[in-house]
Every structure is written in structure tokens, then in C-alpha cells.
Amino acid sequence: MSWREQWHKLRQLRKWERLMATRSIKSRTVWVLLRIVAPLAVFAFVTLASVTTMLGLAGAPAALQAGLIALAAFAAGAFLLYVDIMVVFNQLSAQPYEILLAAPFSGRFVLMARLAAAVRSVFLYAALGLPLAIAYGIIQRAPVWYYPLAVVALILTVATLLALATLIVLAVLCSGRHRITRESLAFVSTGIAIAVVVVPRLIELGPVAQQVQSDLLGPAFAWIPMVMGARAIIAGGLGQGGAAAMPIVLLAATCALATWMAMFLADRFLHDRIGRVQEGGVAKRGSGRVRTSQGRSGSLLLRPFSPAIRAMVRKDWTRLRRVPSELLGFAFSVVYFWVILMHPDPGQTGALTGTTLPWLVVLVIFSSNRLTLSSFGIEREQVVLLLSAPVSSSEILQAKWLYTLGPSLLWTELVVAVFDVIGRTPLDASLWTALLTAWIVAGATLLSLPFAISGAAFVPRRAAQRAIYVKPGSSLSLLALAPYLALQGALMAFSMAPLVGGGGFFATFLVTGRLWHVALGVGASLLVAALAGSIGWSTGSEAWRHRSLMMLQSGSLE
Amino acid sequence: MLVAQSLVKTFNGTHAVDHVSFTLKEGELFGFLGPNGAGKTTTIRMLTGLLTPTSGEVWIGPHSMQKSPKEAKRRLGYLPDKPLVYEKLTGREYIRFMAELYDMPDDVLEQAERHLEEFELKDAADQMISGYSHGMKQKIALIGQLTHRPEVLLLDEPTVGLDPKGARTLRDILRGLCSQGVTILISTHLLPIAEMLCDRVGIMEKGHLIALGTLAELQAEYSTSAGLEDLFLQVTDPGQRGGEA
Ligand SMILES: Nc1ncnc2c1ncn2[C@@H]1O[C@H](COP(=O)(O)OP(=O)(O)O)[C@@H](O)[C@H]1O
Ligand SMILES: [Mg+2]
Numbered sequence: 043m044s045w046r047e048q049w050h051k052l053r054q055l056r057k058w059e060r061l062m063a064t065r066s067i068k069s070r071t072v073w074v075l076l077r078i079v080a081p082l083a084v085f086a087f088v089t090l091a092s093v094t095t096m097l098g099l100a101g102a103p104a105a106l107q108a109g110l111i112a113l114a115a116f117a118a119g120a121f122l123l124y125v126d127i128m129v130v131f132n133q134l135s136a137q138p139y140e141i142l143l144a145a146p147f148s149g150r151f152v153l154m155a156r157l158a159a160a161v162r163s164v165f166l167y168a169a170l171g172l173p174l175a176i177a178y179g180i181i182q183r184a185p186v187w188y189y190p191l192a193v194v195a196l197i198l199t200v201a202t203l204l205a206l207a208t209l210i211v212l213a214v215l216c217s218g219r220h221r222i223t224r225e226s227l228a229f230v231s232t233g234i235a236i237a238v239v240v241v242p243r244l245i246e247l248g249p250v251a252q253q254v255q256s257d258l259l260g261p262a263f264a265w266i267p268m269v270m271g272a273r274a275i276i277a278g279g280l281g282q283g284g285a286a287a288m289p290i291v292l293l294a295a296t297c298a299l300a301t302w303m304a305m306f307l308a309d310r311f312l313h314d315r316i317g318r319v320q321e322g323g324v325a326k327r328g329s330g331r332v333r334t335s336q337g338r339s340g341s342l343l344l345r346p347f348s349p350a351i352r353a354m355v356r357k358d359w360t361r362l363r364r365v366p367s368e369l370l371g372f373a374f375s376v377v378y379f380w381v382i383l384m385h386p387d388p389g390q391t392g393a394l395t396g397t398t399l400p401w402l403v404v405l406v407i408f409s410s411n412r413l414t415l416s417s418f419g420i421e422r423e424q425v426v427l428l429l430s431a432p433v434s435s436s437e438i439l440q441a442k443w444l445y446t447l448g449p450s451l452l453w454t455e456l457v458v459a460v461f462d463v464i465g466r467t468p469l470d471a472s473l474w475t476a477l478l479t480a481w482i483v484a485g486a487t488l489l490s491l492p493f494a495i496s497g498a499a500f501v502p503r504r505a506a507q508r509a510i511y512v513k514p515g516s517s518l519s520l521l522a523l524a525p526y527l528a529l530q531g532a533l534m535a536f537s538m539a540p541l542v543g544g545g546g547f548f549a550t551f552l553v554t555g556r557l558w559h560v561a562l563g564v565g566a567s568l569l570v571a572a573l574a575g576s577i578g579w580s581t582g583s584e585a586w587r588h589r590s591l592m593m594l595q596s597g598s599l600e
Numbered sequence: 601m602l603v604a605q606s607l608v609k610t611f612n613g614t615h616a617v618d619h620v621s622f623t624l625k626e627g628e629l630f631g632f633l634g635p636n637g638a639g640k641t642t643t644i645r646m647l648t649g650l651l652t653p654t655s656g657e658v659w660i661g662p663h664s665m666q667k668s669p670k671e672a673k674r675r676l677g678y679l680p681d682k683p684l685v686y687e688k689l690t691g692r693e694y695i696r697f698m699a700e701l702y703d704m705p706d707d708v709l710e711q712a713e714r715h716l717e718e719f720e721l722k723d724a725a726d727q728m729i730s731g732y733s734h735g736m737k738q739k740i741a742l743i744g745q746l747t748h749r750p751e752v753l754l755l756d757e758p759t760v761g762l763d764p765k766g767a768r769t770l771r772d773i774l775r776g777l778c779s780q781g782v783t784i785l786i787s788t789h790l791l792p793i794a795e796m797l798c799d800r801v802g803i804m805e806k807g808h809l810i811a812l813g814t815l816a817e818l819q820a821e822y823s824t825s826a827g828l829e830d831l832f833l834q835v836t837d838p839g840q841r842g843g844e845a
Binding site: 349361424 | 650671678684688689728
């Protein structure tokens with residue numbers, strides 16, 4: 043088949059995918075929320091955080107401003123690379139690839155067909171970097187050509203990261219002879235993403251530079267795509283055309299090379315190897331008896347709940363032990379947070395962490411959403427099993443919530459405790475911080491319920507595949523969640539940023555003696571968590587009941 | 601023990617089930633027969649409370665499925681036509697989950713071990729269910745449904761996917777349950793099984809229950825000495841049906 047014919051086929055395929063995606067979303071309001079309002083809210087939040095920080099640095103030395111650009115580019119880029127790897131990995135191992143493989147398509151065509159769906163959502167991230175770049179241009183009084191150059195640099199960076207992610211996943215897929223489980227592929231891919239974040243840190247481990255500029259913009263980092271992009275933007279902002287062109291050319295070359303290599307690998311190996319991706323998960327040989335429930339994990343958290351709820355949560359946790367890759371998001375965010383924290387903050391202004399923390403918040407929501415999402419995913423047809431048992435939908439929802447809450451709480455509290463130790467936070471302040479964190483995490487996980495039920499959350503691949511049955515009435519209250527998302531992020535940044543700088547939100551209070559800090563923090567978090575709780579709860583249970591019913595009544599369970 | 605009271609289910613204006621009534625006594629084994637699309641699955645789903653009847657009521661013992669669903673469901677076991685299991689659990693974990701879901705004491709697990717042995721699942725019981733064949737999934741799902749000692753057991757085409765030996769074991773287990781007083785409704789295509797096993801049969805066609813009774817009663821009604829298979833064909837084929845509605 044000629045290149046042109048294949049391209050035509052690819053476009054047809056996209057048309058069908060789009061058709062299925064629109065069919066699967068039953069309510070226009072939800073569509074508007076998921077496709078427009080939620081992204082806009084995230085965009086507004088990130089814009090607010092980055093622009094205010096950048097404008098706040100207007101009078102600061104140029105090195106500090108450049109350092110901010112470099113750090114933001116690095117943090118965002120590392121996060122993006124991780125997301126890309128996950129998206130590419132999911133796309134390549136998504137189920138109906140047999141159809142593509144059986145048809146007379148080349149490996150590179152299959153690759154493109156699979157990636158086409160991912161490209162658009164990935165490029166949305168480029169837009170998130172734009173406000174920072176524009177603010178930088180304004181405070182540097184950059185020439186007019188800087189702005190198109192910044193756009194080109196951003197798009198090229200995102201494209202290069204996607205190409206690299208594709209290459210990484212393909213390389214993992216194509217190396218070795220043994221059977222590959224989805225699990226191992228996920229672990230290796232995440233390991234590589236973590237390495238990309240950590241290795242530069244280790245290279246720099248010598249005497250930590252006090253100047254931000256000599257840190258990320260030094261030669262040790264010149265090979266990292268997002269740093270290339272940052273260099274182009276920084277030079278462009280200062281009006282140095284020649285210095286800006288160089289990294290752009292480098293980026294374009296890297297992107298082209300990675301794409302070419304990915305195509306080559308796909309043509310040579312994809313057909314052979316993609317069939318080897320198997321469902322993972324191995325059960326250890328058991329004791330040979332059906333064990334009783336005594337001494338099972340998480341008893342403390344589960345004790346106040348009904349036996350049916352406990353059974354459902356334990357069932358899901360057992361499953362989670364078989365597919366630990368679903369926890370990789372948490373692992374990545376710990377490493378990520380660590381790298382950002384270890385970054386020298388010359389002025390102790392908190393400005394640098396202030397810019398990158400929004401990304402951490404997105405990451406947290408991302409990880410716990412993923413968990414909730416998959417926990418509903420397992421109950422597709424099995425919901426009949428639960429509904430024919432004496433279990434109410436509210437109990438099912440509580441079980442799903444607890445399932446996500448357990449690991450999320452464990453992880454967040456652990457991270458907070460470690461930072462308390464590093465920052466030598468006094469004991470009473472640490473306790474308060476732990477309580478507040480628990481409260482916020484409970485709210486955030488509750489919030490993920492309606493999103494998971496309506497099936498979209500923030501995982502692009504799944505958004506298109508799961509039918510969304512939420513009545514227009516209840517999706518209106520879903521709309522109310524959009525500002526919450528921004529608020530949640532702001533709150534976390536607000537309460538965590540002092541934690542990073544001075545060792546705990548309450549520690550700042552102890553030092554500064556500003557009582558309103560505490561009052562504001564506690565008040566806001568109570569309000570937000572209660573709001574999230576009630577909204578998550580009501581829309582969640584309604585949507586869930588409705589979805590189960592729709593599945594039965596429409597015969598989609600057949 | 602189980603009463604279906606004038607059950608009606610309409611999907612988009614067409615009657616999938618139309619005024620179906622029957623009563624099952626304690627310890628009875630009832631065969632629910634009918635061609636594809638007759639409305640057996642829909643009726644069973646109404647009996648389990650999964651579908652709300654358009655009109656009519658379901659009673660499990662003294663409890664109405666519509667008025668006190670929790671009480672009714674607690675007494676009910678349901679094996680759908682497609683085995684519903686969690687792929688990432690092992691067979692034993694699945695059984696334990698089912699027992700905990702109904703908050704049963706630990707000694708039910710002893711009984712489950714016996715069933716595992718009878719179905720020759722002992723070796724596979726610690727492997728993940730994703731590796732099971734259709735028949736094995738069917739067996740483990742049935743064992744799971746027995747852990748909470750249901751008083752009424754509803755089986756939708758349980759013999760599909762079972763090997764001859766498994767079908768035999770199933771028969772033995774069902775017989776044993778009946779003698780302990782469990783009421784069983786089994787929908788099936790396999791008429792020899794129904795003939796061998798069931799105390800009474802009901803034959804569905806196009807949403808109507810067109811025949812109900814013991815084999816002898818039906819033979820008398822249609823004045824034939826034929827086996828169930830011929831009787832079934834005679835009853836469900838409109839050309840040969842004499843006079844009744
Ligand atoms: N959810 C549904 N929506 C619309 N029609 C349905 C649905 N479920 C079943 N039906 C229809 O009801 C009739 C009875 O189906 P079913 O109970 O599955 O038959 P059986 O189990 O006897 O083969 C069929 O004509 C089927 O098309
Ligand atoms: Mg059926």
C-alpha cells in the first residue's frame with residue numbers, strides 16, 4: 043500500500059474513533075465539562091500561578107528569571123515525558139490492535155494509527171507553557187519575533203518528548219525475547235521516566251550551585267530536550283537571535299531522529315512483538331485452604347464499615363497487589379517532588395517551588411483518579427454480582443472510595459512525614475499538618491468518584507471508551523466541580539509551599555506568629571473538603587446507580 | 601418459597617415477559633425451558649431484583665423483592681448465563697470474597713473446600729481466574745454462590761461450557777441441595793437434563809409461560825406419551841399446538 047493510501051486509511055480510522063467517542067458520551071453538559079470547562083480551569087490555574095510568579099520577579103536579576111523558566115520547563119517536561127510514556131504504552135497495548143495487525147498495514151502505520159488519538163491531548167500541554175513564556179517576554183521587553191519563536195520552541199519540545207516516549211516504549215517492547223506482560227512494560231517505562239528526572243540531579247551532585255542558571259542551564263543538562271526549549275526561550279527573550287536558533291535546530295534534529303528511529307523499530311518489530319504483550323499479574327501459590335478474614339490488611343481504616351464494604355475493599359486491594367503498576371503514578375510523583383525540592387532556591391522566596399507545585403498537584407489528582415477509575419473498571423459486568431447481593435449502591439461507592447483512600451493516604455502522609463523530618467518541623471505542627479493532609483486527601487479522593495463513574499477523569503485514552511450516563515441534572519452539579527479543581531490546587535500549593543520553605547504550614551505560624559495563616563488554612567480546607575465530599579457523594583451515587591441501571595435496561599450487559 | 605406474581609417486563613413498548621406467574625415450593629427443582637429469546641433471562645433477572653418489573657411482584661419466602669430487597673437478596677443465589685468472576689483473584693480468594701460479601705461465618709469455607717474437590721478444582725484454586733476455562737469459571741462462580749447458603753438458587757443456563765463430568769457433578773450437587781430444602785430454578789436448553797432432574801418444568805415462549813407442570817401432567821394435558829423433547833417441540837411449535845392460547 044502506498045504512503046498516500048495508508049494516510050487516507052488513517053484519517054478514516056480517526057473518523058470512526060471520533061464517532062465512537064461522541065456516541066459514548068450521553069450528556070452534552072458532561073461533554074462540555076470534560077472537554078472545555080475542566081481543561082480551561084486547569085489552564086487558568088496554571089496561568090495564574092506561573093504568570094504571577096514571573097511578574098513578581100520583574101525586578102529580580104535576569105539569572106533568576108532565566109532559572110525560573112529553566113526549572114519550569116524541566117519540571118513540566120519531566121512530567122510530560124512520564125505522561126507520554128504512559129499514553130504511548132496504553133495506546134500500543136490497547137486491545138483491538140489485532141484488527142490493525144491482521145489488515146495489510148505496515149508497522150509504522152499501526153504506530154501512527156495508535157498515536158493519532160494521543161497527539162492532540164499531548165499538545166494541549168504546550169498551551170500550558172505559553173503564559174509563562176509570554177510573561178517572560180513582557181518583563182524582558184522582548185522583540186516581536188520572540189513570541190512566534192516561543193510557540194515554535196514549545197511545540198517542538200512537546201513533539202520531541204512524544205517522539206522520545208514512543209521510542210522508549212518501542213525499544214522496551216522490541217528488546218528481549220521473552221513474553222512481556224503489561225505490568226513489566228509499565229514498570230520499565232516508568233523506571234526510565236524516573237531515571238530521566240533523577241540522572242541530571244545526580245550529575246549535578248557535586249557542590250550544588252548557588253546560582254540557578256549554572257544549575258539547569260549548565261552543559262550537563264544541554265542534552266535534555268526541555269532544557270533545549272528553555273534555552274531557546276531565554277535567549278529569545280533577551281533578543282539574542284543566534285543563540286535562540288541553535289537550540290531550536292538541535293530540538294528539531296532530535297525530534298526527527300527519534301521519530302525516524304521509532305518508525306524504523308515499528309516497521310521491523312511491531313507486528314512481531316506487540317502480540318507478546320500479555321495481561322500481567324501472577325498469583326503466588328496459596329496455602330491450599332480458603333483462608334479466613336482474620337488479620338487482613340487495612341483493618342484499622344475499614345473497621346467502622348459494614349462487612350460487605352470491607353469485603354469489596356479487600357477484594358480490590360488483593361487485585362491491586364497483582365497489578366502494582368497502577369501505583370506507579372505515586373512512585374513517580376515522590377521522585378519528582380524530591381527532585382524539585384532539592385533544587386536550590388537562591389532567594390528563599392518560594393517562587394520556584396510555587397511555579398512547579400501546581401504540577402505536583404495535578405500529578406496527585408492524576409494518580410488517585412487513575413486508581414478510582416480502574417476500580418470502577420473492574421466492575422463492568424460484575425456489577426450484576428454485587429447488585430444481586432444484599433449490597434446497596436451507596437455501599438459499593440463507599441467501598442470504591444476507601445479503596446482509593448487507603449493507598450493515597452498512605453503515600454501522602456509518608457511524603458509529608460519525610461518532609462517534616464527534613465524540615466525539622468516541631469511535633470505538634472507535624473501532627474496538625476498530618477491531619478490537614480488527611481482531610482485534603484479524603485476530599486480529593488471523594489472528588490474522583492463522580493469523575494471515575496462518568497468515566498472520563500483525566501486519562502485521555504479511557505475518556506473515549508467508557509460510556510457516560512449521567513443525567514443532565516446531575517451533570518450540572520458536576521460543573522460546580524471545575525472551580526473546585528482550581529481551588530484544590532491553590533490550597534495545596536498554599537499549604538505545601540511554606541512547608542517546603544520553612545518546615546510546615548504551622549511552623550510558619552509558630553515563627554511568624556500570624557494566627558490568620560492557620561485560621562485561613564484550616565477554614566479553607568474544611569470548606570473545600572466538605573464541598574468536595576458532598577458533591578462527590580451525591581453525583582457519584584446518582585451516576586453510579588444510573589449507569590448500572592442503564593447497562594441492564596439497554597441490554598449492554600448482554 | 602418463591603412466588604412470581606404476574607410479572608410483566610416491557611422494553612420499548614414490546615413485552616419481553618407477559619404476565620408470568622408461578623410458585624415454587626421449598627426443596628423443589630424447577631426446569632425453566634424455552635427457545636432463545638423466549639424471555640427466560642429477563643424473568644430470572646426480575647426474580648433476582650436486577651430488573652424492576654413493569655408490573656407484578658416477586659416474593660422470596662416472606663420477603664417482597666420490591667419492598668425489602670436486602671432481605672430477599674440475602675436468601676437468593678444467582679448464577680448468570682455468563683460467569684461473573686474477578687479475573688485477577690484466585691479461585692479461593694474469590695470464594696472468600698463471596699463469603700465475606702454476605703458476612704458468613706468461616707465454617708462455610710469448609711463446605712466450599714468440599715465443592716472444590718467435587719468439581720476437581722482443587723489444583724486450580726490458587727491460580728488466577730484469568731487462566732480458567734469457561735467451564736471452570738462457571739464452576740467457581742457456582743461455588744461462590746453457594747457460600748452464603750441461599751434458600752433459593754436461580755441458575756441461568758448453567759450447563760453451557762461444562763464438560764459431561766462437570767454437568768454430572770452439577771446435577772449431583774443440585775440434587776443434594778434440594779434434599780436440604782433449597783429451592784432451585786434452572787433454565788436450560790438441554791432437555792435430557794431437565795427431564796432427568798426436574799420435579800416440574802415451565803415452558804416459556806415469546807414472553808408467555810405456555811406450559812407448567814410435572815412431565816406426567818404435561819403428557820396428560822397434551823395427550824402424548826412422548827419424552828420432554830418431543831413435548832417441547834410440540835408445545836413451542838404453533839403448527840402442532842391444539843387450540844390453547
Ligand atoms: N435490555 C433489553 N432491551 C430490549 N430488549 C430486551 C432486553 N433484554 C431482553 N430483551 C428482549 O427480550 C426478549 C427475551 O430475551 P431473554 O430473556 O434474554 O430470552 P432468553 O433468555 O429466553 O433467551 C428477547 O426478544 C430480547 O430481545
Ligand atoms: Mg437467556
